[in-house]
Amino acid sequence: xxxxxxxxxxxxVIVNNSENVLMTYDHVEITFSDIEPMPDAFxxxxxxxxxxxxxxxxxxxKGKDALQSFMMPFYLLKDCEIKQPVFGANYIxxxxxxxxxxx
Numbered sequence: 420x421x422x423x424x425x426x427x428x429x430x431x432v433i434v435n436n437s438e439n440v441l442m443t444y445d446h447v448e449i450t451f452s453d454i455e456p457m458p459d460a461f462x463x464x465x466x467x468x469x470x471x472x473x474x475x476x477x478x479x480x481k482g483k484d485a486l487q488s489f490m491m492p493f494y495l496l497k498d499c500e501i502k503q504p505v506f507g508a509n510y511i512x513x514x515x516x517x518x519x520x521x522x
Contacts, residue, residue, distance in 0.1 A: 422460060426479045426488035432470045434477075442471040449478050449489070460485035491515050 425433050434440060447469045451461040467480040475492040499513035 421488075421490040423487045423489075425477045425490045432468075432477050432479055432488070434470075434472055438472045438474055440470050440472055444469045444471075447478065492518075 427433055432440065445468045446466070448464055448466050450464045451457075454461055465478070465480050465484060465486055466482070467478055470477040470479065475490055476496075477491075478489045480487050495516045495518060497514040497516060499511060501509065501511055503509050
């Protein structure tokens with residue numbers, strides 16, 4: 420996972436030359452839980468866009484927040500579930516593991 424490394428100043432996404440964007444979803448909300456201690460960048464709910472590539476999911480925030488982008492490679496995603504509540508929006512819930520030696 421990487422924080423604030425995959426966005427451009429104009430609000431777009433930065434991908435490697437070897438990958439392409441398969442899908443984009445706007446009006447996405449992301450929240451983080453079960454982080455101890457909780458850094459300021461992960462507090463609260465963030466709104467923005469999600470970009471899906473063959474190798475990872477990239478969230479780019481819409482506002483001027485401490486969290487501008489968040490990248491999740493598929494091999495670090497665990498226990499993903501698709502939730503479809505009767506009342507409310509569908510959502511995906513899962514765990515993102517930090518990469519060993521990552522910053």
